[in-house]
Amino acid sequence: MSRTDAEILDRGHVDDLDAILSVTNTDMDEAIHVVRDNADAIFTWDYEKGARPPLEKLYEKAKHSQWNGETDLDWSIEVDQEKIARESPMTMTSELLGELGFDLTGTSLAKWGDKEWLEHSIQSQNWSLSQFMHGEQGALICTAKIVETVPWIDAKYYAATQVMDEARHVEVFAKYLDTKLSGHYPVNHHLKMLLDDIVNDSRWDMTYLGMQIMIEGLALAAFGMAYQVTTDPLLKQLLRYVMSDEARHVAFGVLSLKEFYDGLSDAEMMDRQEFAFEAAVRMRDRFLQQEVWERQGIPVSEAIRLFKQDDPELKNQDPFQQLLFSKIVPNCKKLGLLDANNGWLRTRFDTLGVSQFEDWVDTGEEYELLDEVAKDREAAAAIA
Numbered sequence: 001m002s003r004t005d006a007e008i009l010d011r012g013h014v015d016d017l018d019a020i021l022s023v024t025n026t027d028m029d030e031a032i033h034v035v036r037d038n039a040d041a042i043f044t045w046d047y048e049k050g051a052r053p054p055l056e057k058l059y060e061k062a063k064h065s066q067w068n069g070e071t072d073l074d075w076s077i078e079v080d081q082e083k084i085a086r087e088s089p090m091t092m093t094s095e096l097l098g099e100l101g102f103d104l105t106g107t108s109l110a111k112w113g114d115k116e117w118l119e120h121s122i123q124s125q126n127w128s129l130s131q132f133m134h135g136e137q138g139a140l141i142c143t144a145k146i147v148e149t150v151p152w153i154d155a156k157y158y159a160a161t162q163v164m165d166e167a168r169h170v171e172v173f174a175k176y177l178d179t180k181l182s183g184h185y186p187v188n189h190h191l192k193m194l195l196d197d198i199v200n201d202s203r204w205d206m207t208y209l210g211m212q213i214m215i216e217g218l219a220l221a222a223f224g225m226a227y228q229v230t231t232d233p234l235l236k237q238l239l240r241y242v243m244s245d246e247a248r249h250v251a252f253g254v255l256s257l258k259e260f261y262d263g264l265s266d267a268e269m270m271d272r273q274e275f276a277f278e279a280a281v282r283m284r285d286r287f288l289q290q291e292v293w294e295r296q297g298i299p300v301s302e303a304i305r306l307f308k309q310d311d312p313e314l315k316n317q318d319p320f321q322q323l324l325f326s327k328i329v330p331n332c333k334k335l336g337l338l339d340a341n342n343g344w345l346r347t348r349f350d351t352l353g354v355s356q357f358e359d360w361v362d363t364g365e366e367y368e369l370l371d372e373v374a375k376d377r378e379a380a381a382a383i384a
Helices: 005-009 017-021 053-064 081-087 094-099 114-149 153-179 189-200 204-229 233-261 266-286 290-295 300-307 319-325 328-334 340-352 363-370 372-383
Strands: none
Touching: 005 266, 017 300, 053 153, 053 233, 053 363, 081 114, 114 153, 114 189, 114 204, 114 290, 153 233, 189 204, 189 266, 204 233, 204 266, 204 319, 204 328, 233 328, 233 363, 233 372, 266 319, 266 340, 290 300, 319 328, 328 340
């Protein structure tokens, strides 16, 4: 029997804003965060490659597509963050807010002019890239755990390449934030709670599901949107290369879990469906950017209620929902999670307004199209 949504989420309703905002990071000044890892480390003495050809192919692709964050990115590029924010279509202005029909009269934001909205855009970029950086460290730890816990040698080989990928991602995001932008934010608590649960779970496939499918699926979609929006050539190059890696990472989860989930019982699948739903809601909640409003001295609940309309039609068109689920839903469908147990997860995704993405391409087929590192090397070789 499945748990109720309230039992899964520990709140009465999925959209209970007061309950969402009551979850905050109380360890902002801590440099070390400890989570108990309950998993067993598994040795396998079967070293024969090729039992899972898709994973062997992915491993060879990963070896070929390694890149160096220090030498393959042009760190000499100057970044004018204020100019980039001013040119961004995501930056609000007083005129644009009026055109969109927002009346801020009598609110804490009524006194804001274009200067404050520009600073908000700058802080939002700092916040977003900071959460990407923290998520990449989570991926670093989780993939190291997969190396320890997955029972297949093909998966251990590939996961080891991803550990290197994730270390590189943490490195380049940290360097970009520290040397090109104006500061970084602590980890959002909704993200931290999800990372803690993934690390804490003893089952190797839940590490895959939480990290490779849910968090990495979000990251792949988010990086694609950020790439389209930014005018900074350094960030564009950084994101192109990170997306090349991320596409392989999500494909690794899809290819590995498909075989395993085909053999699970309905009860075991329900456990995975509930976890996927909880993870999706937590990731959606993190995008409220409550830390940005707090830093700028604006009551968080007031600001979010101004911009998060109660009209369900508008909520279903929220671009952040699209950003969040466009990779996750088709991958969940391929794994059988969407329709197991009479479509339990499909019903939850219907409630979130995102099931329309189910027929988009799954990442198990997409990753070869996103190998930007190989494309650049081929172009350089053609010139030479």
